[in-house]
Amino acid sequence: MLYKGSxxxxxxxxxxxxxxxxxxxCNCSICSRKGALLCAIPHGTLQVLAWGDDLGTYTFGNHAIAHRFCRACGIHPFAEDVREGRERSAYININCVADLDPSTLSVFDFDGRSA
Incomplete structure (x- = not known):
């Protein structure tokens, strides 16, 4: 299914x-503060439609994930795996997906603090 978000x-x-x-x-230090609910997808299936100078990047720790955010409104719609040598993933904040009710999905709790 094709999903759109912003x-x-x-x-x-x-x-x-x-x-x-x-x-x-995820309960890591950034995801818990953002309140994000994530789904992982192959990076190649993500198409960013509005890029420009409005897209910011934040990394921390081992800098393996580029957390993307809007410089205008501050929302974090997705993140990207930036490590070399492996199949890349994108992590969509499903709270930013249009016409999707997150309460209809099962939620898996991931211990990112210990990872």
């Missing part, structure tokens, strides 16, 4: 194809 102001928009059956709630 940040709050719409300056960072995206679409991706996936079969969403669940979401991941």
């Amino acid at each position: 940040c709050h102001c719409g300056k960072v928009a995206f679409e991706f194809k996936a079969e969403l059956t669940g979401a991941v709630r």
Whole structure:
């Protein structure tokens, strides 16, 4: 299924194809503060529709994940695996996906603090 999403102001928009059956709630230091519910998809299935100077990047720790955010409204719609030598993934914040009710998905709790 094709999904579309964006940040709050719409300056960072995206679409991706996936079969969403669940979401991941991570308790790492950034995900818990963002309140993100995530789904992992192959990076190649993510298409960013509004890029420009409005897309910011934040990394921390081992800098393996680029957390993307809108510089205008501050919303974090997705993140990207930036490590070399492996199949890359994108992590969509399903709270930013249009026409999707996150309460209809099963949620898996991931212990990112210990990872």
